[in-house]
Amino acid sequence: MILSLLLALTVSLSGCGDPPSEGENTVPSTNASNLPVDGKPADPPKKQVAITFDDGPHNIWTKQIVNELGRYGFTATFFVIGNRVDGTAYNGGDTMAFVARQGHELAIHGYTHELYYNSCTDAEFEFELSKTAEVIGKWGGKTPVLMRPIGGAISKERAAACPYSVILWDVDSEDWRYKYKPDDTPEMMQEKVDTIVNNVMSQVDDGSIILLHDIYESTYDATCIILAKLYEEGYEVVSVSELLGEPIPGKIYYGG
Ligand SMILES: [Zn+2]
Numbered sequence: 001m002i003l004s005l006l007l008a009l010t011v012s013l014s015g016c017g018d019p020p021s022e023g024e025n026t027v028p029s030t031n032a033s034n035l036p037v038d039g040k041p042a043d044p045p046k047k048q049v050a051i052t053f054d055d056g057p058h059n060i061w062t063k064q065i066v067n068e069l070g071r072y073g074f075t076a077t078f079f080v081i082g083n084r085v086d087g088t089a090y091n092g093g094d095t096m097a098f099v100a101r102q103g104h105e106l107a108i109h110g111y112t113h114e115l116y117y118n119s120c121t122d123a124e125f126e127f128e129l130s131k132t133a134e135v136i137g138k139w140g141g142k143t144p145v146l147m148r149p150i151g152g153a154i155s156k157e158r159a160a161a162c163p164y165s166v167i168l169w170d171v172d173s174e175d176w177r178y179k180y181k182p183d184d185t186p187e188m189m190q191e192k193v194d195t196i197v198n199n200v201m202s203q204v205d206d207g208s209i210i211l212l213h214d215i216y217e218s219t220y221d222a223t224c225i226i227l228a229k230l231y232e233e234g235y236e237v238v239s240v241s242e243l244l245g246e247p248i249p250g251k252i253y254y255g256g
Pocket of ligand 1 (some may be wrong): 054109113150151235
């Protein structure tokens with residue numbers, strides 16, 4: 001109690017020293033949500049969301065995003081493309097091992113990213129999933145339990161028979177529409193980042209599953225802002241498995 005009061009006093013005193021903002025009364029600007037209420041610290045908010053990154057790994061942006069998540073102690077889920085992990089072009093194995101070591105969840109997207117699961121053959125479906133699971137096991141050290149269909153497309157029958165939980169989303173950043181182009185001006189780049197951030201922050205709610213792609217610089221720039229805003233708004237960012245508790249194989253989850 002005494003410590004709380006002292007803290008309140010310290011905050012209040014330091015707030016008084018702030019320069020007044022132009023044309024306004026000199027009310028100290030402090031982050032009211034973090035201040036003790038009636039001498040007691042406010043209850044920490046328990047809102048949880050999952051951020052998911054599809055189509056990686058990328059040899060630059062995946063690690064940068066993981067480093068940014070680490071600043072907040074947040075955990076994310078990466079739905080990977082198997083042949084990007086296997087191939088040498090993206091330094092994928094090292095990146096996946098790094099992502100796993102940092103405590104993030106690795107999950108299946110597909111091996112080639114060229115087949116839709118509502119139209120491919122059973123043999124192709126089986127190959128896309130099992131080969132990607134093998135790659136994740138090899139580099140991440142764990143058997144995945146989640147799957148996200150390419151383009152979100154999967155038949156109900158196939159989803160029900162799937163040995164993994166099928167993870168869709170309720171918050172679409174549409175980041176792939178707003179990737180930087182070589183002749184973008186700084187203003188155009190800023191506008192793209194602002195749009196991605198707004199697409200997420202205007203829809204996010206307790207229990208949301210957010211869709212992003214860890215393969216674009218613009219997504220990295222937007223993610224830095226999104227994480228800061230989620231943190232400020234009291235969200236805890238957890239893996240999809242943690243958000244869902246014990247996800248059931250064959251069930252489709254939308255978040256929200
Ligand atoms: Zn994809």
